[in-house]
Amino acid sequence: MQTTRRRTVAVCGSGAADTPPAVLEVAFAVGRALVDAGFRVACGGLGGVMTAVCRGARASDRWTEGTTLGIVPTYDASTANPYVDVVVASGLGLARNVVLVASADAVVAIGGGSGTLAEIALAWQLGKPVVALDVGFGWSHELAGRAIDDRRPDTLRRASTPEAAVAAVRAALDAP
Amino acid sequence: MQTTRRRTVAVCGSGAADTPPAVLEVAFAVGRALVDAGFRVACGGLGGVMTAVCRGARASDRWTEGTTLGIVPTYDASTANPYVDVVVASGLGLARNVVLVASADAVVAIGGGSGTLAEIALAWQLGKPVVALDVGFGWSHELAGRAIDDRRPDTLRRASTPEAAVAAVRAALDAP
């Protein structure tokens, strides 16, 4: 019987097909580094940053089947990108984003528009550590280092590289 | 048979018991002015700004039973403030915020922390007009006049008074 369940990190970012290649490279590196560090990787299961993160997770030497979790908005599991191992076909529309961040021990945001902003705000409300990867634009850029409101003493942890993001996740989860 | 259904405006803001009285007065005035203008008023059904908005709605001469809608997070309808006419006891937790903004024709944000920020972001994603009442602090203050991302050509409409907020809602909904 396991005594410590594998921890899960949700990665949030744009699902747009025209996401800049540099951002997708960062997302790929985050996915791989998270799995290298022993985490499960969760996301919204679709394209753009979500696909890149799952691809990165699959590229880790520590990837095993079941490492990537994708919670998609519809009942159609085939909408999940092919690098998702575990598909939750929620049928909940945007409410799936609440389920995603709620199921994570920590959240990493990469750039992002309104969807990512909602996920950052929800994660904050739910008391999850949030790491904002500063890719130079988007809500992770704008909010890095800030507090969302005063209900928590901490801030969104700013990270400049995928490695720093994973280190920030570990630091947050290992804090007393 | 009705041909045009009554339009609904969701009002978002802090549920905290220590919300400043000046903000509650603004929320009350928004609730009343929305009902004066013929709208149904929806909110998260709980305290703080939510109670003030519903109280204001009840104070309008045009209030009738059924004018205020409160979507609460638990299955306990008795958590709704006493000025809510129609209680949706969602049991959905924070996901009820998605249902709230999705059920509105437009959204008015008043101050607010992470919950209001999530609602603003979700409303933006869902294509709803968003009016940000600038009460000098909170996310409605910070985001008034801005776009959340580039998926829409518009911005959060800034309003300085309750009357201006209702006028902005009407302008947004009556735009071609």
Added chain:
Amino acid sequence: MQTTRRRTVAVCGSGAADTPPAVLEVAFAVGRALVDAGFRVACGGLGGVMTAVCRGARASDRWTEGTTLGIVPTYDASTANPYVDVVVASGLGLARNVVLVASADAVVAIGGGSGTLAEIALAWQLGKPVVALDVGFGWSHELAGRAIDDRRPDTLRRASTPEAAVAAVRAALDAP
């Protein structure tokens, strides 16, 4: 300030366009009788029995705007039938059925297939009184007078007429 909120009864039944006219007549009569008795009427907001119930509610002399609540599965409020006053555009798919029964003080089932069966079971789980209108077929027919499981001491209350159904709702809600 109201001290006793208006009670809400959810009515469940088939949304199919080919629902037998006799069943639609029963649904219409249930909707009207519930509003005559002072209740708000809630349903899934779409066609078939749902439309008939809302039409009936509108036909009551005691109908006022806001009396009928429809919780539809998508974000498209225009899918609600025209007799729904308050539309909740949930975007939750089938999960909207949970929200529907949870928001009701009691549930009336009229015939029905798998959707109605799920609503009966969910209402039972949530501790709501359930009245099964025996229209000669469907799950309300099959389960009338039965218990769903042993977590509750009562049964689905069998009713043979719309009037008896409303009387059963009142008896259940007024029981000590």
Added chain:
Amino acid sequence: MQTTRRRTVAVCGSGAADTPPAVLEVAFAVGRALVDAGFRVACGGLGGVMTAVCRGARASDRWTEGTTLGIVPTYDASTANPYVDVVVASGLGLARNVVLVASADAVVAIGGGSGTLAEIALAWQLGKPVVALDVGFGWSHELAGRAIDDRRPDTLRRASTPEAAVAAVRAALDAP
């Protein structure tokens, strides 16, 4: 890159602590046999049949981390039984049951009360093959071999043993 995602089977049954040992043994055997056959096993993540199924899955020689998925009703992942690998902390209350069956390729019901009945009905609505393990009582007993309504040409597949249940799942999923 995987071309065929691992298929998931949801197992539904009572979460009660006083579930008869014989039923828990059946659930354990179903969990193990499903993983032996290559499936991922999903459930509501809590006790009773849910714990037994996950324990059984863990007992399979083919179990690897990530094989068991538990979708719990609250935001508290620690409520998941210790044999759940992947926890979705949905916060959705009973609506999590919709997400559970929607995320499965097929559903196996074992005994069960109102919760299981709702899951059977929802699975039927969503077009999922449903196998009813006849353990002599509960809704899987009562509905085995029946259709829930006429929207589908098939019935709940009756199985008398765990092995037969898994064979029925395979037959259903491999049918043309």
